[in-house]
Amino acid sequence: MHAPSSNRYTAVAILLHWAIAGLILFMIWLGWNMEDNEARFQLHKSIGIAILFLSVARVTWRWLNPPPPLPDDMTPWEKRLSHGVHVGFYALMIALPLLGWLLVSTSKFQVSTVLFGTVSWPHLPFTEGLRGGVVHEVTEFLHSKGAWVLIVLLGLHVAGAIKHEIAAEQGVFKRMIPGLFGRAHSPAPARGYVTAFGAAVLLFAVIAAVPLMKSSPSSPAGPGTTGAVPAEAGNWEIDPATSEIAFSGMYQGKPFSGTFSRWDANVLFDPDNLESSAVEVEVYPGTASTGTMLYDDTLQGGEWFDTNTFPVVKVSLINFAASAEGGYRAEASLLVKEKAVNVPFDFSLIIEGDTATFEGTTTLSRAGLNLGQQSDPGGDWVADKVTVTVKGTATRKE
Incomplete structure (x- = not known):
């Protein structure tokens, strides 16, 4: 005898079920195979957030759209166990991603999260004072043990489905297989598409918009005046179209580079x-751009430039002297996060009439500037030495 049509899950429920199941299985594998692998760690976080919002839509x-009733030939205790396993699953599908989010937010390392390399994802609010403390340790314990509970529930869920498919007259497994049994087993009409998916998408969009609201202080894009050297004293105007401040270094043995798209300069040089x-x-x-969103977000973080607290890095060039190679050397004084460092520059x-072409370089130490010293003080990931290059053209002021 065929089961009635109401005994079949809706197509949306089936799709969400298998999508979340596949992601959970992959997450379990990732959890065991992502140590010292940044790409997998980021993917783990990305999939965790995806599971969270898919679970919101699923619940x-x-x-x-209430699920079809359990088969009549199941005993009361089997029905209670099945219900308990489902409740546990739904609770963990939402709780574990939230715990992971809290875990990352309270870590002293403050590694940025970029979902699938595309969407900047914020840390949970109000966690600044909890970083590296008891809350982080408890969260780490709950996240780790909760994953094991999820594995146990997964085993019970699969075992129950197989048992009832083999032993019961009305198997439950076929009700969750997509599109195999024709019209006679079609589910009842579904409803709530906009509510279920709209709520999940809206919640995701609101949270994802948070990083976009954190903008750097407004400033003209390109050279201007700082006021440290009076504007009227400057005798050269730098051309923003042909000038740049760039940086480069090594990350995991591979070179990286970037530029700052916003900076101001006032030049008095004779x-x-x-x-x-x-x-x-x-x-x-905050305008540093490397071409990789994860790096850009990380540079703005608290242990790096901390752009929310210190939006400006100040540089002064003084004590100019001609060098033996025909160029010049100056003393560069940098003020980064209220820490002063002096380096040669x-x-x-080359001055031709009223046009000057310049190019200079210096090497900075991350340790000396207190950049990335919580997560990578030994330069195991990002090399301590970073090269800064400045080049461009300037026009003599009238």
Whole structure:
């Protein structure tokens, strides 16, 4: 005898069931195989957030479209066990991603999260004072043990489905197989598409919009004036279209590079009066761009430039002197997160009439600037030495 049509799950429920199941199985594998692998760690976080919102849609859909009743030939205790396993599953499908989110948010390392390399994902609010403390340790314990509970429930769920498919007159497994049994086994009409998926998508969009609201202080894109050297004293105007401040280094043995798209400079330079020459620059580190969103987000984080607290890096060039190679050397004084560091800055300069072409470089130490010293103080991931290159053209002011 065929089961009635109401004994079959809706197509949406079936799709969500198998999508979440596949992601959970992959997550279990990732959890055991992502140590010291940044790409897998980011993928683990991305899939966790995906499971969270798919589960929100799944629970909402289940509420609007109740599942078919369990077979009549199941005993009361089997029905209670089945119900308990399902409740546990739904609770963990939402709780584990939330615990993972809290775990990342309270970590002292503050590794940025970029979902599938595309969407910047914020840390949970109000967790700044909890980083690296008891809350993080408890969360780590619950997240780890909860994963094992999920594995146990998964085993019970699969064993129950196989048992009832083999032993019962009315198997339950076929009700969750997509599109195999024709119209006679079609589910009742579904409802609530907009509510279930709209709620999940809206919640995702609201959270994902949080990083977009954190903008760097407004400033003209390109050179201007800092005020440290009076504007009227500057005698050169840098051309933003042909000038840049770039940085480069090594990450896991591979080179990376980037630029700052927003910075201001005021230049007072006279090759015949080096003692009176001075350059003042303000760099906005929140505009650092490497071409990889994860790196860009990380550079703005608390243990790196902490752009929310320190939106500007100030640089002063003084004590200019001609070098033996025909160029110049100046003393560069940097103020990064209220920490002052002095380094030599070598540059070449060619002046033809009222146009100057320049290119200079210096090497900085992350440790000296207190950048990334919580998660990578030994330079195991990001090399300690970072090269900064400045080049461009300038026009003499009238």
